Amino acid sequence: MSDEKTLDLLEAKIQELRELNKKDGIDLSNEILRLETKLESLRAEFYANLSDWERVKIARHPKRPYALDYLEAMFTDFYELHGDRLVGDDRALLVGLARLDGQPVAVLAQQKGRSTEENKERLFGMARPQGYRKARRAMALAERFSFPVVSLIDTPGAYPGLEAEAGNIGGAIAENLLAMARLRVPIVAAVIGEGGSGGALAIGVADRVVMLENSIYSVISPEGAAAILWKEKEKTQEAARSLNLTAPRLLELGVIDEVLPEPPGGAHRDFQRMAGLLKQSLVRHLAEIGTLPIADLLAARYRRYRSAGRYRTLSDR
Amino acid sequence: MAIFKDRNYLRVNLDKDADESLWMRCKSCGELVFKRRVRENSNICPHCGEYFFLTARERIESLIDEGTFKDISKPIVDADPLGFQDTKPYLQRVAEAQEATGLPSAIIIASAAVAGIPIVLGVMDFRFIGGSMGSVMGEQISYAMEEAIGRRCPFVLISSSGGARIQEGIFSLLQMAKTAAVRACLAEERLPFISIMTYPTTAGVQASIASLGDVIIAEKGAMIGFAGPRVIQNTISEQLPANYQTDSFAYQHGFIDRVANREDLRQELGKILGFFVEAR
Numbered sequence: 325m326s327d328e329k330t331l332d333l334l335e336a337k338i339q340e341l342r343e344l345n346k347k348d349g350i351d352l353s354n355e356i357l358r359l360e361t362k363l364e365s366l367r368a369e370f371y372a373n374l375s376d377w378e379r380v381k382i383a384r385h386p387k388r389p390y391a392l393d394y395l396e397a398m399f400t401d402f403y404e405l406h407g408d409r410l411v412g413d414d415r416a417l418l419v420g421l422a423r424l425d426g427q428p429v430a431v432l433a434q435q436k437g438r439s440t441e442e443n444k445e446r447l448f449g450m451a452r453p454q455g456y457r458k459a460r461r462a463m464a465l466a467e468r469f470s471f472p473v474v475s476l477i478d479t480p481g482a483y484p485g486l487e488a489e490a491g492n493i494g495g496a497i498a499e500n501l502l503a504m505a506r507l508r509v510p511i512v513a514a515v516i517g518e519g520g521s522g523g524a525l526a527i528g529v530a531d532r533v534v535m536l537e538n539s540i541y542s543v544i545s546p547e548g549a550a551a552i553l554w555k556e557k558e559k560t561q562e563a564a565r566s567l568n569l570t571a572p573r574l575l576e577l578g579v580i581d582e583v584l585p586e587p588p589g590g591a592h593r594d595f596q597r598m599a600g601l602l603k604q605s606l607v608r609h610l611a612e613i614g615t616l617p618i619a620d621l622l623a624a625r626y627r628r629y630r631s632a633g634r635y636r637t638l639s640d641r
Numbered sequence: 642m643a644i645f646k647d648r649n650y651l652r653v654n655l656d657k658d659a660d661e662s663l664w665m666r667c668k669s670c671g672e673l674v675f676k677r678r679v680r681e682n683s684n685i686c687p688h689c690g691e692y693f694f695l696t697a698r699e700r701i702e703s704l705i706d707e708g709t710f711k712d713i714s715k716p717i718v719d720a721d722p723l724g725f726q727d728t729k730p731y732l733q734r735v736a737e738a739q740e741a742t743g744l745p746s747a748i749i750i751a752s753a754a755v756a757g758i759p760i761v762l763g764v765m766d767f768r769f770i771g772g773s774m775g776s777v778m779g780e781q782i783s784y785a786m787e788e789a790i791g792r793r794c795p796f797v798l799i800s801s802s803g804g805a806r807i808q809e810g811i812f813s814l815l816q817m818a819k820t821a822a823v824r825a826c827l828a829e830e831r832l833p834f835i836s837i838m839t840y841p842t843t844a845g846v847q848a849s850i851a852s853l854g855d856v857i858i859a860e861k862g863a864m865i866g867f868a869g870p871r872v873i874q875n876t877i878s879e880q881l882p883a884n885y886q887t888d889s890f891a892y893q894h895g896f897i898d899r900v901a902n903r904e905d906l907r908q909e910l911g912k913i914l915g916f917f918v919e920a921r
Contacts, residue, residue, distance in 0.1 A: 482868070485879055489885070495852040497849070502821045522817060632776075633816060636717060
C-alpha cells in the first residue's frame with residue numbers, strides 16, 4: 325500500500341520523463357502512459373482505503389481549499405463586514421453578505437492562513453471571542469433582513485490563549501449556540517476541512533449540515549484525545565479511529581445530512597469541481613428549507629437538536 | 642454491580658450512609674478534624690476554612706430546604722454509541738464510576754425547595770468521569786428544564802464538570818447545542834435559570850449551558866474557563882497569571898455575576914430566586 329508521499333514522488337518522476345520526452349526528442353510516450361495508468365490505479369486504491377488518520381491529514385492538508393477559495397468560486401459579490409463592535413475584528417472568522425445563485429445570504433466562514441505570515445493574522449483559523457461575537461452580529465443582521473445563513477466551517481478549534489480566555493470565549497460560544505437554536509432564518513452549515521469542537525459548533529448549529537468527504541468533525545482533536553485518555557502521543561491514530569470523526573461515519577451515525585464526494589486525493593486536486601458540488605448542495609438545501617414556514621423550520625431544527633444523543637432507557641422502579 | 646442491572650434503576654436519597662471513620666485529616670492545614678463537624682459545616686474545614694470536595698448528594702443537602710428533596714432523574718444510563726475503548730472499554734469505565742459513586746450517571750435531577758421556593762435542580766458529580774457531559778447528562782439537563790416549564794418553576798444547575806464526554810465523540814459535542822436549544826424554551830417561558838459554577842466548570846460545559854444562566858454565581862474556589870492551562874501552554878506557550886481560570890479571574894473579566902462562599906450559597910440562592918418567584 326502506497327502512501328501519499330510515494331504517490332507524489334511517482335507523479336514527479338512522470339513529469340521528469342515528460343520533460344525528457346519533449347527536450348531530447350526520445351520517445352517515451354508508452355512508458356509515460358504506462359506509469360500514468362499505474363499512478364491512477366495506485367491513487368484510486370490509496371484513496372479508497374484511507375484510514376481515519378489519513379483523512380485527518382487530508383482535512384488539514386496545506387493545499388486544501390479554504391473558505392475564501394470557496395467564497396470566490398461559489399458566491400458573487402462577497403461583501404465582507406468587519407468587527408464585533410466591542411473589541412476588534414477577528415481574521416480567523418469572516419462574515420459578510422454575498423449572493424448565492426443570485427440570492428442574498430449572510431456568510432460565516434472560518435479562514436486558515438496559507439503562509440506563516442497570514443497565519444499570524446488568522447491564527448490558523450482559530451477564532452477568538454471577537455470572532456464569535458462578530459458572527460452573532462451577522463446572525464442578528466441576517467434575521468432582521470431575512471437572509472439565509474451559510475456557514476463554512478474549518479477550524480482546529482477556538483483559540484486557546486489568555487486573551488481569548490479573558491474575553492470569555494466559552495461564554496461567547498454558548499451565546500452563539502443559543503442564538504442559532506432560535507434564529508428565524510434558514511441555516512446551512514458545511515464542514516470544508518476541520519470541524520474542531522465547540523469552536524466549530526459555535527457557527528454550526530443549522531437546519532442542514534453537510535461535510536466534504538475528507539473533512540472531519542469532532543469533540544476533540546485526535547491529539548487531544550490521545551493525550552487525555554491514553555496519555556500517550558503515539559495513540560493519536562487510534563484516537564482518530566475511536567472518535568468516529570470522518571464524514572462518511574458521521575452520516576451513518578445520522579448527525580449530518582450529506583457527504584460531498586471529493587476528487588481522488590482531496591478537494592485540492594480538482595477545486596473547481598469541488599466548489600461546483602458544494603455550491604449545488606448549498607443551493608439545493610436552501611431551496612428545500614427556504615420554502616418552509618419559519619415556525620416549521622424552527623420546530624424541525626429544535627427536534628434535530630433536542631433528540632441529539634444516544635443513551636439507554638431503563639424501566640423505572 | 643447488581644444495583645445497576647436493567648429494570649432496577651437506582652434513585653438517590655439523602656439518608657446518610659454509615660461512615661466507618663470518625664476523623665479525617667485536612668489536606669490544607671493538616672489538622673485532624675471530626676468528620677461530622679466537617680459535614681455539618683458544608684464540607685468546610687472547621688479549623689482552616691478549606692473547602693473539601695462535595696459530592697452531588699452533599700451539594701444538594703447543603704443547598705436545599707430540609708426534607709424537600711426528590712430525585713426525579715430520568716431512568717437513563719450511558720450507552721456506548723461509538724464502541725469506544727481507550728485504556729479500557731467505555732462501558733466498563735461507566736460501570737466503575739457507578740460503583741464508586743453509587744450514582745446512575747454524572748448528574749442528579751431533583752425537585753426541591755430553596756427558601757420555600759419550589760425549583761427543579763440539576764447537580765453534577767465530578768467523581769463520575771470528571772462530571773463530563775455526554776448524551777445522558779445532556780438529556781437530563783434538557784428534561785430538567787422541561788420539567789421546570791411543566792411545573793412553572795425556576796431551574797437551578799450546579800456545574801462540576803471538566804467538559805464534554807470524549808468517549809461519546811460527536812454526540813457529546815452536540816449536547817452543547819441541545820442544552821442551549823432547550824434553554825431557549827425556558828427563556829421564552831419566562832422562567833429563571835440560575836447557574837452555579839463550582840470547581841471545575843470548564844470546556845464544553847462552560848461553553849454551553851453553564852454560561853447561559855440568567856444569573857451566574859461562582860462558588861469561591863471554582864475553576865472556570867474554556868481551554869485548560871496545559872492546552873494553552875502546549876499550543877502557544879503563553880505565560881499565564883496565577884489566578885488563571887479562578888473565580889476571581891472570571892469575576893474580574895465579567896463572566897459571572899457574583900462569587901459566593903460555600904456557606905452563603907443557600908442564602909444567596911434563596912435571595913435571588915425571591916426576586917423572580919414568591920415563596921409558597
